[in-house]
Amino acid sequence: MTTANGYGDFALVWRLLRQARPYWPHLGGLLLLSLLSTPLALLTPLPLKIVVDSVIGSKPLPGFLDPLVPDAAARSDTTVLVLAVCLLIAVALLGGLVALVSSVSTEYVGEKIVLGFRARLFRHAQRLSLLYHDSRGTTDSAYRIQYDAPSIQWILVEIIPSLTAAVFTLVGMVYITFRIDWQLALVAIAVSPFLLLSAWIYSQRLRHRWRDVYQLDSSALSVVEEVLSSLRVVQAFGQEAREGERFLSRSGESLRRRVHTSFVEGVFGLLVDLITTLGTAAVLFIGVLHIRSGVLTLGDLLLVMGYLAQLYGPLNQLSTSKATLQRALASTERVYTLLDEVPDVVERPDAQPLAHAVGAVAFRGVSFAYREDYPVLQDVSLEVDPGTRVGISGKTGAGKTTLMSLLTRFYDPTFGEISLDGIDLRDYNLADLRNQFAIVLQEPVLFSTSIAENIAYGRPEASEEEIVEAAKAANAHEFILGLSDGYETEVGERGMSLSGGERQRIALARAFLKDAPILILDEPTSSVDVKTEAAIMEAMERLMHGRTTFMIAHRLGTLANCDTRIEIEDGRIVRLEQQRISAKGEEATNMVQWLDRSKGIS
Numbered sequence: 320m321t322t323a324n325g326y327g328d329f330a331l332v333w334r335l336l337r338q339a340r341p342y343w344p345h346l347g348g349l350l351l352l353s354l355l356s357t358p359l360a361l362l363t364p365l366p367l368k369i370v371v372d373s374v375i376g377s378k379p380l381p382g383f384l385d386p387l388v389p390d391a392a393a394r395s396d397t398t399v400l401v402l403a404v405c406l407l408i409a410v411a412l413l414g415g416l417v418a419l420v421s422s423v424s425t426e427y428v429g430e431k432i433v434l435g436f437r438a439r440l441f442r443h444a445q446r447l448s449l450l451y452h453d454s455r456g457t458t459d460s461a462y463r464i465q466y467d468a469p470s471i472q473w474i475l476v477e478i479i480p481s482l483t484a485a486v487f488t489l490v491g492m493v494y495i496t497f498r499i500d501w502q503l504a505l506v507a508i509a510v511s512p513f514l515l516l517s518a519w520i521y522s523q524r525l526r527h528r529w530r531d532v533y534q535l536d537s538s539a540l541s542v543v544e545e546v547l548s549s550l551r552v553v554q555a556f557g558q559e560a561r562e563g564e565r566f567l568s569r570s571g572e573s574l575r576r577r578v579h580t581s582f583v584e585g586v587f588g589l590l591v592d593l594i595t596t597l598g599t600a601a602v603l604f605i606g607v608l609h610i611r612s613g614v615l616t617l618g619d620l621l622l623v624m625g626y627l628a629q630l631y632g633p634l635n636q637l638s639t640s641k642a643t644l645q646r647a648l649a650s651t652e653r654v655y656t657l658l659d660e661v662p663d664v665v666e667r668p669d670a671q672p673l674a675h676a677v678g679a680v681a682f683r684g685v686s687f688a689y690r691e692d693y694p695v696l697q698d699v700s701l702e703v704d705p706g707t708r709v710g711i712s713g714k715t716g717a718g719k720t721t722l723m724s725l726l727t728r729f730y731d732p733t734f735g736e737i738s739l740d741g742i743d744l745r746d747y748n749l750a751d752l753r754n755q756f757a758i759v760l761q762e763p764v765l766f767s768t769s770i771a772e773n774i775a776y777g778r779p780e781a782s783e784e785e786i787v788e789a790a791k792a793a794n795a796h797e798f799i800l801g802l803s804d805g806y807e808t809e810v811g812e813r814g815m816s817l818s819g820g821e822r823q824r825i826a827l828a829r830a831f832l833k834d835a836p837i838l839i840l841d842e843p844t845s846s847v848d849v850k851t852e853a854a855i856m857e858a859m860e861r862l863m864h865g866r867t868t869f870m871i872a873h874r875l876g877t878l879a880n881c882d883t884r885i886e887i888e889d890g891r892i893v894r895l896e897q898q899r900i901s902a903k904g905e906e907a908t909n910m911v912q913w914l915d916r917s918k919g920i921s
Contacts, residue, residue: 328644331651332479335471338436345428346475352421353484359414360488364625366407372618374400429472436471440464440657448663449729450689458541463657467533470650478644496627499619500609503602507627510598514591521587528580529649535573542566602627664728666749673751677740678705678836678867680726685735687718687725695721696890698735703883705836708868710878713887719871722887723839726869727756739837757835759859761842763826765817770799771806773825777833785832792861793828794854795821820851827858838863840870 339346372378374396444452444460452460496504546553546562553562606623609615615623680703687696696718703709711719724730725737728744737744744752757777765773774789775781781789786806790796798821802808810816810825817825823843830838843855860880863870872878886894 328648331648331655332474334655335475335651338439338471339432339475341435342428342432345424345431346480349421349424349428349476350480350483352417352424353480354487355417356414356484356488358491359410359417360491362406362410363414364622366403366410367625368618368622369399369403369406371621372616374403376616376618378616378618425476429476432475433469433472436654437464437468440468440654443658443660446662447660449724450663451660456541458544459537460657461544462533462537462540463653466536467650467653470647470654473647474644474651478647492627496623499623500606500615503606503609503623506601506605507598509601510594513594517587517590517594521583524583525580526645526649526652528576528583529646530652532573532576532580533649533653535569535576539566539569539573542569599624599627664731664749667745670748671742671746673739673747673755676755676836679703679738679740680837680867681738681741682722683736683738685722685725685732685737687721687730687733694890696725696732699890699892701885701892703867705867706865707883708863708870708881710881710884711869711871711887712873712875712878712884717887718890719887720841723841723869723871726837727753727758727839755835756837756839757830757833757862758839759823759826759830759841759843763822765810765822765825767810767812769804769807769809770802770825773810774806774828774832776829777835781832786828789828789832790825792831793824793858795824795828798824820855823851823855824858827855827862831862836866838866838868840868842871842873 336343441464444464447460493504493508496507542562542565546566553559602623606615606620610617610620680701682699682701685696685699686694688694699722701709711722713719721730725732726744728749731745739747739752739755766776771783771786772779774786778785783806787796790799790806799806799808810822827843840859843859856877863880868881870878870881875884878884882897884894884896885892
């Protein structure tokens with residue numbers, strides 16, 4: 320079966336098998352353990368037949384037991400009864416031991432495979448462009464990594480081995496039943512086409528239904544993530560009840576879909592039970608007639624009925640697992656939809672390394688649009704010499720941050736070229752290129768770990784002395800020492816246990832420690848008070864020294880010490896002001912150029 324997205328059942332299972340290639344020996348072991356259930360299932364009804372026919376009745380023991388039981392013992396009812404009881408206990412113990420080993424092995428192998436699959440998904444999700452995550456939301460990717468990825472365990476470790484064992488058991492049961500009474504065997508297996516047909520019909524519906532359920536679950540989870548990450552705003556506006564209703568609305572729709580899908584599965588299960596019950600009734604009716612006519616003994620009929628219960632077990636499993644498989648494949652399909660997303664920013668095969676850039680940056684006719692009908696930047700051209708401080712101003716939404724996102728290759732230009740040291744950014748190794756930038760954002764991003772680890776995020780191998788020196792340069796050392804655990808203080812989720820100014824100074828310390836040749840400061844002082852701003856500006860002055868710097872700010876006073884100032888309006892550079900600062904800090908030259916809004920800088 321192939322879905323609307325083009326993912327067929329076989330194609331998905333084959334991709335999962337390739338994903339689990341390192342674990343094929345483990346999966347083979349699990350399959351062998353599953354196959355051990357076939358002979359155990361064949362032996363399970365045998366003690367009852369021995370008791371009925373050879374202890375209560377006068378029939379001899381089954382022929383295959385003759386080499387194992389001496390003639391004298393075979394003539395003693397008590398000995399035969401003890402033999403049957405011991406056989407019953409041995410089969411039960413062996414079955415329990417196989418089940419125990421299989422359970423532990425299944426858990427171990429399954430969790431190892433899922434962990435590897437999640438790691439692959441997580442790495443891929445990190446490589447996808449910001450545009451993908453901005454449009455889809457991060458919660459959807461998180462849901463697929465956390466909740467859809469275990470589908471590889473359900474299919475490869477649980478469903479496929481159990482289905483394989485069911486097929487072998489089914490073949491064994493049919494063979495034994497034919498040996499006992501071929502007419503009863505034919506009656507018993509006559510129901511199998513109806514089971515398989517009903518399974519095929521229902522599985523067509525279930526994949527689509529489960530895909531919708533998972534999408535709704537992801538949507539409900541996105542409400543939780545969005546509200547909890549913005550809890551201050553929610554509480555400030557008193558919208559807790561409203562957000563609760565929004566969560567209930569989306570979760571309620573998921574609940575209704577789940578219940579309806581479970582109803583469909585339940586109806587299918589009822590149909591399977593009805594078909595197998597009809598088969599059992601027919602075998603029982605014909606079997607009693609055969610006993611009366613002397614074709615069968617009572618023990619043979621009991622043996623056939625015991626095998627029949629186990630014959631229909633695999634048939635039921637083959638039928639219901641086809642439907643259950645669609646539930647797992649719906650998750651698998653969502654996982655591979657994510658894995659098949661191609662990153663917008665791709666590293667070229669012949670990308671060249673970059674150890675340490677000089678810092679010469681050039682924008683040449685750069686245009687960019689998130690969508691074809693929504694241009695953000697249009698024909699932007701700008702030459703920046705190494706060590707130049709560039710101040711960027713403009714209204715909100717003019718394209719300032721997008722310009723810097725293009726410089727760091729979070730996106731690639733729709734048209735035009737951006738070069739670093741005379742080479743197109745797209746010709747560099749992507750990791751090396753991004754290692755040339757230190758970024759300080761308006762809302763600094765901290766991770767829920769220690770202050771020391773946050774400062775060393777760009778250089779995890781940095782020594783304690785280097786971390787302290789970076790904090791001192793950022794005017795952060797004193798307040799850090801005043802905290803309960805100093806540099807080992809946990810900052811909480813997104814650093815919310817610290818003030819805005821403290822978070823910003825830690826972000827500056829991170830930039831100092833990285834020591835990158837190009838610095839991007841995106842509104843670094845817009846959210847702090849005047850006193851804190853002065854301390855941050857002093858630290859930034861040290862940080863900018865000798866580096867090519869791009870500083871975005873609304874307040875023009877923040878850009879006073881910049882060599883070049885540009886103003887962006889509607890995605891174009893409309894004003895260029897160049898000034899040179901002497902060693903004494905006095906303005907030596909000052910040139911202002913107003914640009915035609917329909918053109919860039921030539």
